[in-house]
Amino acid sequence: MKRIEPDAPPTDFRAAVLAVVARIPKGRLASYGQVALLAGFPQRPRQVGMVLSGLPEGTALPWHRVVNTRGYVPSRGRWWGAMEQIGRLRDEGIEVDDQGNLDLEAHRWRPRGR
DNA sequence: AAACTGACACTCG
DNA sequence: GCGAGTGCCAGTT
Numbered sequence: 001m002k003r004i005e006p007d008a009p010p011t012d013f014r015a016a017v018l019a020v021v022a023r024i025p026k027g028r029l030a031s032y033g034q035v036a037l038l039a040g041f042p043q044r045p046r047q048v049g050m051v052l053s054g055l056p057e058g059t060a061l062p063w064h065r066v067v068n069t070r071g072y073v074p075s076r077g078r079w080w081g082a083m084e085q086i087g088r089l090r091d092e093g094i095e096v097d098d099q100g101n102l103d104l105e106a107h108r109w110r111p112r113g114r
Numbered sequence: 115a116a117a118c119t120g121a122c123a124c125t126c127g
Numbered sequence: 128g129c130g131a132g133t134g135c136c137a138g139t140t
Contacts, residue, residue, distance in 0.1 A: 036122090045122045046135070047120095047136060047137060049120075050121075063121090069122080
């Protein structure tokens with residue numbers, strides 16, 4: 001996997017994705033496709049996941065608010081991290097199941113209108 | 115340099 | 128309405 005090195009300059013795509021994620025309000029959820037579209041890359045939902053997968057642990061970005069359209073957090077190889085993510089989402093007032101399932105439509109982030 | 119895999123999404127059956 | 132298959136781009140091996 002790709003390591004995030006401080007000396008490695010972030011690509012525009014990564015910067016755009018991170019910027020969109022940073023815009024997600026507290027208690028709101030956004031899907032990968034949603035983030036990709038807002039970032040300006042509607043055909044790249046998978047790359048968004050790769051970017052988030054490479055985020056540092058001390059990142060201030062609410063990456064835990066980004067889920068797939070199913071309303072589920074895969075967290076491949078980081079189920080333990082997913083559990084921590086679930087706790088954070090619950091703390092924001094989002095109903096999350098122990099399996100990582102949640103109601104995406106109930107907390108869909110609605111840009112433009114607000 | 116080429117092929118496979120991957121924090122997904124959409125369309126077809 | 129649910130399940131399986133295909134498509135997209137970039138990174139990794």
